[in-house]
Amino acid sequence: MPDHDSLVRIKDLSFSYDERPVLDGINMEIPRGKVVAIMGGSGCGKTTLLRLIGGQLKPTRGDVLVDGRAVNRMGHEELYALRRRMGMLFQFGALFTDISVFENVAYQMREHTDLPEELIRDLTLLKLNAVGLRGAHARMPGELSGGQARRVALARSIALDPMLMMYDEPFTGLDPISLGVIGQLIRKLNDALGATSIMVTHDIHESLQIVDYIYFMSAGRVVAQGTPDEIRASTDPFVHQFVNAEADGPVPFHYPAPPYGEELLRGAAHG
């Protein structure tokens, strides 16, 4: 999806943990206003990629540009200022359990802004209203269902009106109805905030409903990409495996390991 006005541009990006290569020559464009999914088998480097975009990790080679600036070359202050404009919702983005729903959302504003208390109150209720939970503002997190708690975490991550939202497996552990609700919210909030969103997920069916573009990764590389219509029509074996939820195919089910027979024999020799 080449676009010169992309909010995020990933150029020839490689990354290794110590000596172990995880990402290898990634190129991606995330245009402004769009919701883009990144999919791929377990361990292929999706979360690592989000951490590189957020500046928590530095690439071994290549660049990550956000709003035209190379994140990997920013100093502390610039990076801190940029992170304030990014919202992140991680898989187990747990709420603080000992403070109310309202306080969980207001916390972000109290920490990062000098807004007066009345304004924080109004904005917090506005964010909770956007996820349908204004009425639950006085509840404690322990009194919420899993889907409701995820919605509060979502309200918290948009508290500062981010220009870029990053979601790491936002659907994990949700029942199908809550999953659909969160999916719709991700799309609606993106459009209402005029934001841009990147979502790492395993859920191809939800992605096809709500995103503008999908990148498929395998073993640290981009192996397929396209709009939902292109993905539905694709005959690419990687894409096919995802769309049809096949356990094995080009994306291996097994973590790389020596042949099983060999390992059993080795175990027997040791035992």
Ligand SMILES: Nc1ncnc2c1ncn2[C@@H]1O[C@H](COP(=O)(O)OP(=O)(O)OP(=O)(O)O)[C@@H](O)[C@H]1O
């Ligand atoms: N801090 C770390 N130090 C060393 N290796 C790591 C570290 N974090 C992740 N890895 C390894 O890097 C690879 C990519 O991990 P990453 O979490 O980015 O994958 P992923 O695609 O998000 O996986 P999943 O879908 O299972 O969450 C994995 O093989 C993982 O074991």
